[in-house]
Amino acid sequence: MIEVKNISKSFAGNAVLKNITTEFYPGKVNFIIGRSGSGKSVLTKCIVGLMEVDHGEIFFDKRNFTILDRWDRKDIRQEMGMLFQGSALFSSLTVEENILFPLQMFSSMSKSEMLDRVNTCLKRVNLEGKNHLYPSELSGGMQKRTGIARAIALNPRYLFCDEPNSGLDPQTAIVIDNLIREITYEFNSTTVVISHDMNSVLETGDHINFIYQGELTWRGNKTEILHTDNEALNNFVFPSKFMQQIREKLKG
Amino acid sequence: MSTVYYNIGKYFLLMVNTFTKPEKRRVYPKLIVQEIDKIGLQSLGIVALLSLFMGAVVTLQTASNIDSGWIPRWTIGFTTRQTMILEFSSTIVCLILSGKVGGNIASEIGTMRITEQIDAMEIMGINSASYLILPKIVAALFIFPFMVILSMFIGISAGAFVGYTAGVTSLNDFEYGLQYSFELWQVSYSLIKTVFFSFIITSVSSYHGYYTHGGPREVGASSTRAVVYSMVLILIANYILTQLLLL
Ligand SMILES: Nc1ncnc2c1ncn2[C@@H]1O[C@H](COP(=O)(O)OP(=O)(O)OP(=O)(O)O)[C@@H](O)[C@H]1O
Numbered sequence: 001m002i003e004v005k006n007i008s009k010s011f012a013g014n015a016v017l018k019n020i021t022t023e024f025y026p027g028k029v030n031f032i033i034g035r036s037g038s039g040k041s042v043l044t045k046c047i048v049g050l051m052e053v054d055h056g057e058i059f060f061d062k063r064n065f066t067i068l069d070r071w072d073r074k075d076i077r078q079e080m081g082m083l084f085q086g087s088a089l090f091s092s093l094t095v096e097e098n099i100l101f102p103l104q105m106f107s108s109m110s111k112s113e114m115l116d117r118v119n120t121c122l123k124r125v126n127l128e129g130k131n132h133l134y135p136s137e138l139s140g141g142m143q144k145r146t147g148i149a150r151a152i153a154l155n156p157r158y159l160f161c162d163e164p165n166s167g168l169d170p171q172t173a174i175v176i177d178n179l180i181r182e183i184t185y186e187f188n189s190t191t192v193v194i195s196h197d198m199n200s201v202l203e204t205g206d207h208i209n210f211i212y213q214g215e216l217t218w219r220g221n222k223t224e225i226l227h228t229d230n231e232a233l234n235n236f237v238f239p240s241k242f243m244q245q246i247r248e249k250l251k252g
Numbered sequence: 253m254s255t256v257y258y259n260i261g262k263y264f265l266l267m268v269n270t271f272t273k274p275e276k277r278r279v280y281p282k283l284i285v286q287e288i289d290k291i292g293l294q295s296l297g298i299v300a301l302l303s304l305f306m307g308a309v310v311t312l313q314t315a316s317n318i319d320s321g322w323i324p325r326w327t328i329g330f331t332t333r334q335t336m337i338l339e340f341s342s343t344i345v346c347l348i349l350s351g352k353v354g355g356n357i358a359s360e361i362g363t364m365r366i367t368e369q370i371d372a373m374e375i376m377g378i379n380s381a382s383y384l385i386l387p388k389i390v391a392a393l394f395i396f397p398f399m400v401i402l403s404m405f406i407g408i409s410a411g412a413f414v415g416y417t418a419g420v421t422s423l424n425d426f427e428y429g430l431q432y433s434f435e436l437w438q439v440s441y442s443l444i445k446t447v448f449f450s451f452i453i454t455s456v457s458s459y460h461g462y463y464t465h466g467g468p469r470e471v472g473a474s475s476t477r478a479v480v481y482s483m484v485l486i487l488i489a490n491y492i493l494t495q496l497l498l499l
């Protein structure tokens with residue numbers, strides 16, 4: 001479980017996160033949703049320690065991450081996998097080398113075991129046979145999927161995905177959603193997904209956090225979200241007539 | 253002024269991060285070999301070209317300035333040697349390399365920074381400073397001295413060849429000048445300087461790349477800053493080292 005306690009973050013006086021407290025549960029797909037610019041990516045980066053918080057604390061299974069220095073954070077970091085919003089693949093390495101990278105750094109597998117693992121991961125994201133392409137030779141969606149494959153290479157205990165299915169076609173998006181869900185349930189990992197994709201939120205949302213202008217204004221699951229009277233949330237999730245009709249159907 | 257201290261402090265902290273707690277030892281040899289190729293061998297052409305023409309020009313310049321008759325002919329070889337060994341092959345070659353290699357390093361690391369590749373490493377629990385910067389520093393410390401020696405050799409040979417073919421000196425005179433009051437210490441002095449310059453080029457450029465914020469435009473700015481700072485620091489270090497080593 002990841003516990004976030006009263007964290008705040010501002011950039012040059014511009015408060016981006018305001019006193020956020022929440023939890024992310026193991027074996028569940030935990031969502032962070034909110035409009036563009038509401039602070040979702042910053043929140044995730046604060047949780048994983050890529051940005052230092054101004055205030056507050058973060059606990060990974062009772063281990064206080066905030067007070068650790070960068071060397072002591074290493075142990076917890078090796079249990080994390082993260083998909084970045086822009087994929088962040090190593091551009092000088094091929095698809096295969098990208099996924100091999102964490103394995104080579106941290107596993108004690110033999111060379112052939114590592115290659116097996118790479119191929120298993122590639123298969124899970126439907127990228128078999130793309131081993132020797134460079135990131136620049138992939139489409140945006142393929143880069144995303146490679147990023148996921150790299151993030152899950154070491155079966156992370158904590159998995160963070162920043163917009164895993166933005167820019168994917170609906171079918172692939174569902175493949176990725178299912179993959180994230182499977183991994184979460186299979187390995188009981190604590191998964192945090194940032195998403196704009198209401199389909200995946202309503203389908204997979206075990207625990208949903210809604211950020212509005214830097215504040216956490218609503219928490220609940222995919223059933224509760226249908227019945228909320230939080231106006232900002234309603235406008236966000238059900239912005240159109242069409243979506244509102246769907247909500248009424250789902251409620252009934 | 254306070255930003256100067258801030259940056260110096262930040263630079264030293266980055267160096268501490270680079271040299272403490274590196275990653276598994278077995279990942280480095282391959283990285284170092286790649287860097288030796290990238291920052292060393294791929295710059296051989298430009299170093300050779302520069303040294304060739306520089307040696308030739310110094311020889312001709314000296315020859316054209318000693319018509320007076322009472323300056324002996326062997327001065328040509330002597331001057332070419334002194335110029336190449338003491339200053340050109342170390343300081344000037346490193347200044348040129350700071351433009352080529354320094355700019356390269358800063359834009360490579362800067363691009364990795366803005367595309368979150370460095371964050372991706374950090375998230376995995378990798379000491380990104382050490383993984384990215386250490387191999388570059390080690391590679392430069394290793395390969396630059398060889399390139400400087402090569403530059404001395406090419407420059408002096410070019411001088412001898414041009415001097416002879418232009419008819420301004422005989423090979424005997426040139427050789428006499430080369431050997432006149434030669435001390436191996438002068439080569440050592442030059443190589444010691446090179447070691448310092450290599451460190452400056454790679455570490456300062458890495459620093460500017462590593463702390464790039466923003467987008468492609470900032471990567472360009474970092475790259476320019478890397479070159480300018482490396483050059484200025486090389487010039488200052490050259491002055492200090494010369495004072496310490498030769499006087
Ligand atoms: N490094 C930074 N320096 C200054 N301001 C920043 C920085 N990173 C983010 N911000 C600001 O923080 C706010 C939230 O950004 P964030 O990237 O978290 O948005 P987001 O919710 O992830 O949006 P999107 O859905 O578009 O990705 C924005 O107003 C942004 O300008």
Ligand SMILES: [Mg+2]
Nearest residue numbers: 040041085162
């Ligand atoms: Mg974002």
